[in-house]
Amino acid sequence: MxxxxxxxxxxxxxxxxxxxxxxxxxxxxxxxxxxxxxxxxxxxxxxxxxxxxxxxxxxxxxxxxxxxxxxxxxxxxxxxxxxxxxxxxxxxxxxxxxxxxxxxxxxxxxxxxxxxDQRESELVEANAKLTALSEHASAITGCESVSEVCEETLAAAVDALAFTFCTVALVEDDRIVPRASTLAPDDYRSCHVSEGIAGRTYRTGKTQLVDDIALDDDTLFSEARRSTVSVPFGPYGVIQVVSNSPNAFDERDAEFLEILADYTAEALSRLDREAALRQERDRLRAFFDSHPVPVVSVEEVTAPGDRVRCETNHAYERIFPKQCNHVSVFVEEVFPTNAERRLFSDQLRAESPSTAVVERKTSSGAFEAFQLTVVPVPASGPTGSAYGVYTHADDSSPIVELS
Incomplete structure (x- = not known):
């Protein structure tokens, strides 16, 4: 405060x-x-x-x-x-x-x-809190689970911003459910999104600074709690701090909580994106394993760079003999033609599929023309990856879209 x-x-x-x-x-x-x-x-x-x-x-x-x-x-x-x-x-x-x-x-x-003197003290205090918040930011944005994000957010509110009573709550279905708190159980019950100061915060998407909780018709806090700041963090939930004294918080307190809420929302948004990418990768992997035509998966080991991790499906190994899975090799060691090397090098971090006709030697010993479609896979990190699908150039069947 x-x-x-x-x-x-x-x-x-x-x-x-x-x-x-x-x-x-x-x-x-x-x-x-x-x-x-x-x-x-x-x-x-x-x-x-x-x-x-x-x-x-x-x-x-x-x-x-x-x-x-x-x-x-x-x-x-x-x-x-x-x-x-x-x-x-x-x-x-x-x-x-x-x-x-x-x-x-x-x-x-x-x-x-x-x-x-008070202006200078407030400036020193603000700088100290911003420094402390920045140190917690890396911990929050680096969390690997929703529970960790909530616990790290609570730690930042208590350690960096010096709030004694704090709750971090998530919206689950139509309820606001506390996931990390320093409050007594009576003060952090879950509630419907239509109830309480927390519900109002979530519905309006606006910070609520309440100087006297006793005068607020929406309050669900116990009588001991007299003032609060309630801040939304995107569509995910609400951070609330409370005090047993009226008028305990000001606009500066609200601003610091809003900064913290931004870190929390970004961390949860990243987890959502990664979950969606994992789901997409799982779908692509199922397609990869079961597809009857040759398919190859290529992923950069580091970016930028030519070293890649390569996997092939059963059809690829059957049609192109002596081809096997490669780990951490150069692109030119994986593909025998310049057209393939160039296409994969260019498309690993592209936004849309690309095609080219390549000539490959098959298990029959003959060289055949194939249409190679390279489909980049959306990535959450700095490395790129893509799938390559080979169909006979004279095959009129459509290429299956992967994204």
Whole structure:
């Protein structure tokens, strides 16, 4: 979750010798006007506090003309802006406001310093999250199963984006079914796509940022959950994060989840494509094994390159004697004619079939003309592959389409 106004903190630094409870005429307006949490420290202890808890502080205000104290704060600040209310002129301070300029001028200066510090903190936080997300992206897109994609997505939401309560759900038939979650079972029940904030997210295809779940008529969450961000990932499902506090998320949180959702959708889309290709390859393989005419399968071992893996069916081996399956050989070692070599070399990564007439010696010892149709097979990786179908050139029967 991004830092918001409730995390605004001002450290008021007093000299060791000061009396009283910390300049109430200044501390009070800071708390009231800026809505800031104010912490008061004195002297040396203020430097130690800033050094240890600097990331939690938006601004340090020094109510002192002690240059040594100001220098101590600047040295320990580690990026925390330091404002001086006094007449000191130490290097490295954000601003020096002299007392005769008034408390209102001081408040304006503090407000500007806090806003600048929060913008910088948000930028640092955003860059850190983007870096962490990019590291998870390779793990998500490299998953080999749907379950792995869901688990890696959940890990990215928790580890990279620091969301405590998260669920990754898939649409199965007409139901949204949680597949990975850090929530208690009562909060990640499956639901129909017409139900809940998850259903609304899926139906609309739009991110839902809900500041107060109790006011949302569609909610299916328990009463303990008060706010949520719900993000669709394509046609596949929904990622949801929730909090027990209202207004816990902002647009930046939603944007990070949308980036994560894109990685998840792409990974699942790749798995769909690979499943379709496997199905097509299985169909082609059945055709390959049973077809009564010679058929040869050629697949590149690496791309680009001339080395291939070659397999032939029974008809090929029967009609063309002394031909056998070849593994990791050059194209010219597989095919005896230039026409075959050129056709397969050109068509392994083509988009449509191509034909040529070739002359081959058969088991009878005679040379016969064959029409060779080379059909490229759609590939998911960098290597190309194709099937070659041989029919007699004078055969009027149609060539069987493979794709």
């Amino acid at each position: 991004s830092r918001g106004k409730e995390w605004c903190c001002v450290l008021v630094v007093l000299p060791d010798s000061s009396a009283g409870g910390g300049y109430p005429e200044i501390v009070g307006p800071i708390e009231k006007t800026l809505g800031s949490q104010v912490t008061v420290r004195r002297g040396q202890s203020a430097g130690e506090y800033v050094h240890e808890l600097g990331p939690t502080i938006d601004c340090a205000l020094v109510l002192s003309d002690d240059d040594e104290l100001v220098e101590l704060l600047v040295e320990a600040s580690n990026g925390v802006p330091v404002v001086v209310y006094g007449e000191g002129r130490a290097d490295g301070v954000e601003k020096v406001i002299e007392p005769d300029e008034g408390v209102e001028r001081l408040l304006n200066c503090l407000s500007a310093a806090i806003a600048a």
